[in-house]
Amino acid sequence: MTAVGEVERMKKILIVGGGIAGLAAARVLSSKGFSTTVVEKTQEWRPVGGGIYIPGNGVAALDAIGLGEKARLKGSVIDHRHIMSGKGKHLMRLDLEKVWGRPAPCLGILRRDLHEILFDGLESVDVRLGTSITSFSQDEQGVDVTLNSGDVERYDLLIGADGLNSSVRELAMGKTPIRRVGDLCCRFVIERPKNLNEWTLYAGKKSQFLMIPMTSSLAYVYVGGQSKEGDSLTEENFLDPFYDFPDPVSSICKSVDKNDLIWSSLDELAPLDTWGNRRVVLMGDAAHAMPPFMAQGASLALEDALIFGDVLSGQTDWSSAAETFTERRKSRVSWAIERNRRREKLTKIPYWVSSIGLKLVGEKTWIEDYSVLAKPLEMENE
Numbered sequence: 324m325t326a327v328g329e330v331e332r333m334k335k336i337l338i339v340g341g342g343i344a345g346l347a348a349a350r351v352l353s354s355k356g357f358s359t360t361v362v363e364k365t366q367e368w369r370p371v372g373g374g375i376y377i378p379g380n381g382v383a384a385l386d387a388i389g390l391g392e393k394a395r396l397k398g399s400v401i402d403h404r405h406i407m408s409g410k411g412k413h414l415m416r417l418d419l420e421k422v423w424g425r426p427a428p429c430l431g432i433l434r435r436d437l438h439e440i441l442f443d444g445l446e447s448v449d450v451r452l453g454t455s456i457t458s459f460s461q462d463e464q465g466v467d468v469t470l471n472s473g474d475v476e477r478y479d480l481l482i483g484a485d486g487l488n489s490s491v492r493e494l495a496m497g498k499t500p501i502r503r504v505g506d507l508c509c510r511f512v513i514e515r516p517k518n519l520n521e522w523t524l525y526a527g528k529k530s531q532f533l534m535i536p537m538t539s540s541l542a543y544v545y546v547g548g549q550s551k552e553g554d555s556l557t558e559e560n561f562l563d564p565f566y567d568f569p570d571p572v573s574s575i576c577k578s579v580d581k582n583d584l585i586w587s588s589l590d591e592l593a594p595l596d597t598w599g600n601r602r603v604v605l606m607g608d609a610a611h612a613m614p615p616f617m618a619q620g621a622s623l624a625l626e627d628a629l630i631f632g633d634v635l636s637g638q639t640d641w642s643s644a645a646e647t648f649t650e651r652r653k654s655r656v657s658w659a660i661e662r663n664r665r666r667e668k669l670t671k672i673p674y675w676v677s678s679i680g681l682k683l684v685g686e687k688t689w690i691e692d693y694s695v696l697a698k699p700l701e702m703e704n705e
């Protein structure tokens with residue numbers, strides 16, 4: 324006879340989307356012994372965006388998943404944020420230990436390296452590239468999922484980790500409004516400038532140039548803003564405001580190959596009451612996408628995976644998994660959304676106000692903005 328624990332472990336979970344949220348969920352759930360399948364619509368892995376900054380709560384989540392050391396080896400530990408004006412004048416330097424309550428708390432890492440770390444060792448997971456879902460229907464006991472091949476498969480649970488424009492979300496709850504937050508932004512990877520050891524921002528009057536170390540030889544650049552006249556920048560004139568910035572910014576902009584620039588819009592998903600329904604659960608950007616003012620996307624996705632694993636460990640009846648999961652995560656994620664919106668507003672205040680504000684209360688407000696996220700995750704069923 325099969326023991327109850329084993330029957331539980333034979334439950335089948337389908338994860339749609341092989342990004343940070345999907346792979347983190349696959350790791351956590353497969354490590355608990357659940358039969359886990361990941362379907363990813365792209366034909367090959369193509370993590371988009373160059374590099375990524377992972378604040379302290381994301382690094383703590385990587386530690387809890389068992390990947391923190393690997394990530395530190397592949398990436399660059401970040402312990403300070405340094406903000407300068409567009410003329411290179413010092414405005415603020417924040418010791419991140421004060422924010423996160425422990426040394427060396429944050430990380431810069433190439434997206435492809437993070438993806439590799441999350442994917443490495445997932446042998447027990449059935450991963451299918453070039454696969455997506457076209458529809459599903461759920462009943463009291465499970466979910467029937469139709470794949471793009473036309474095959475119908477039955478699962479105990481369906482996870483939508485398929486990003487901002489999630490198909491699972493749309494199939495489960497219809498269209499959700501997405502707010503276009505700002506103009507274009509652009510990202511690229513550069514040779515790591517000598518002496519770049521911190522999260523380093525040059526904040527001009529209307530445009531910002533952020534550099535973050537990623538590996539011993541590479542760094543990541545995030546550029547956003549408007550022209551000197553306050554107009555939206557286009558792909559043609561995007562780097563123009565930075566030619567007057569001090570080096571290394573100016574020379575980076577003059578030498579960068581325009582084909583290497585990655586263009587993105589900044590978007591926020593309207594907050595959902597419940598992340599999915601019943602046996603259909605949304606995670607990561609599919610549930611709570613927001614623009615990267617607090618750089619919380621990856622961290623919240625990693626935390627989602629951990630908490631969802633905890634929810635399933637403590638519950639044999641999965642028929643209200645989405646509701647229980649939302650209840651466990653809502654207040655922490657809502658805090659991040661609300662503080663992220665405050666950060667968005669700060670990008671719109673006049674430059675002279677923000678530069679004085681940074682000097683006077685910059686440290687205090689950063690510490691406050693991350694204060695809830697600096698608290699450890701509460702696990703109930705370890």
Ligand SMILES: Cc1cc2nc3c(=O)[nH]c(=O)nc-3n(C[C@H](O)[C@H](O)[C@H](O)COP(=O)(O)OP(=O)(O)OC[C@H]3O[C@@H](n4cnc5c(N)ncnc54)[C@H](O)[C@@H]3O)c2cc1C
Nearest residue numbers: 340342343344363364376455485486607608615618620621
């Ligand atoms: C400009 C910019 C800068 C950012 N910087 C940071 C940062 O520094 N730090 C940070 O933490 N976050 C940052 N973010 C946010 C971060 O990138 C996201 O929050 C994170 O990638 C979300 O991961 P995810 O797995 O939920 O979604 P995604 O990364 O979107 O992954 C979804 C996956 O699902 C797949 N998929 C989609 N639809 C289907 C389907 N129908 N079937 C199968 N597969 C499907 C996709 O191909 C993809 O692989 C930034 C975002 C932007 C736009």
